[in-house]
Amino acid sequence: MNLGLKDKVIIVTGGGAGIGEGISRACLAEGARVVVLSRRSENVQHFMAEMEQAGSACTLIEAHLEDANRCREAIAEVEQQFGEIYGLVNNAGVNDGVGLASGSVERFQESLQKNLIHYYALAHYALPALKRSQGAIVNISSKVALTGQGNTSGYAASKGAQLALTREWAAELLLFNIRVNAVLPAEVMTPLYERWLKTLGDPDAKLREITSKIPLGKRMTLSSEIAAATVFLLSPTQSAHTTGQHLIVDGGYVHLDRALT
Ligand code: NAP
Numbered sequence: 645m646n647l648g649l650k651d652k653v654i655i656v657t658g659g660g661a662g663i664g665e666g667i668s669r670a671c672l673a674e675g676a677r678v679v680v681l682s683r684r685s686e687n688v689q690h691f692m693a694e695m696e697q698a699g700s701a702c703t704l705i706e707a708h709l710e711d712a713n714r715c716r717e718a719i720a721e722v723e724q725q726f727g728e729i730y731g732l733v734n735n736a737g738v739n740d741g742v743g744l745a746s747g748s749v750e751r752f753q754e755s756l757q758k759n760l761i762h763y764y765a766l767a768h769y770a771l772p773a774l775k776r777s778q779g780a781i782v783n784i785s786s787k788v789a790l791t792g793q794g795n796t797s798g799y800a801a802s803k804g805a806q807l808a809l810t811r812e813w814a815a816e817l818l819l820f821n822i823r824v825n826a827v828l829p830a831e832v833m834t835p836l837y838e839r840w841l842k843t844l845g846d847p848d849a850k851l852r853e854i855t856s857k858i859p860l861g862k863r864m865t866l867s868s869e870i871a872a873a874t875v876f877l878l879s880p881t882q883s884a885h886t887t888g889q890h891l892i893v894d895g896g897y898v899h900l901d902r903a904l905t
Pocket residue numbers: 657658659660661662663664681682683684685686687688707708709710735736737738739758784785786787828829830831832833834835836837
């Protein structure tokens with residue numbers, strides 16, 4: 645199936661590790677040119693070294709996305725370097741555990757900076773280019789937006805707002821033929837997830853407990869499975885009439901009958 649993404653310029657925030665890395669790889673496999681907007685962590689460096697060695701059309705623009713000015717500069721750099729933007733995948737985020745009781749107003753605001761404000765900032769600054777290309781936006785949200793988790797108000801608020809913005813932007817951008825959709829993962833093994841597991845007493849036991857409750861296959865979702873949904877939603881040919889959707893890729897974790905597990 646031809647997804648029609650060849651040579652398209654697609655920005656993937658946090659695209660050098662975890663789910664974002666999976667999305668970058670899937671976009672590259674479709675012949676797109678990928679711009680990873682991210683901090684330069686060890687994982688990211690490793691991924692970029694592999695991309696360079698393979699001669700992949702993948703470029704890193706370093707950015708701490710909580711800085712809205714840096715978001716504006718980064719979009720300008722992409723436009724200067726590539727002359728266009730077709731896709732924006734808002735993906736970078738962190739489940740930072742700012743609870744209602746345990747947190748503070750300041751930490752809640754910081755969490756919104758880490759998880760939400762850059763989704764808006766990048767879409768806002770990329771909009772003129774997206775209008776020219778009749779592009780697509782995919783927001784990576786989370787099951788936490790629908791289920792809650794406990795002790796993570798900033799993350800939950802951000803993930804819920806991302807779903808609302810997906811509908812809002814889909815409505816606002818109809819006239820420009822720009823499509824906006826969201827993908828909601830539940831349990832995906834990534835560096836972020838591994839870090840969280842390690843904070844628990846017995847990570848292996850916790851992982852077994854979690855996977856035993858995932859109806860389809862009793863296993864974690866793969867980054868490549870989130871990526872497959874994302875490239876479909878980016879595709880101007882295959883998802884040309886799909887907008888404002890919230891696609892949950894979770895092995896039935898959120899919606900299937902609990903009696904099944
Ligand atoms: P991850 O393993 O931490 O990868 C995210 C990448 O983005 C990392 O390279 C990280 O940098 C970078 N990044 C994060 N915040 C950034 C910022 N403010 N500025 C620049 N770079 C930033 O995370 P993941 O598990 O793949 O999660 C990706 C998305 O999926 C998030 O939106 C998350 O909420 C969502 N999600 C994940 C799961 C899951 O099970 N993993 C479930 C539901 C939703 P560092 O390497 O320096 O941290």
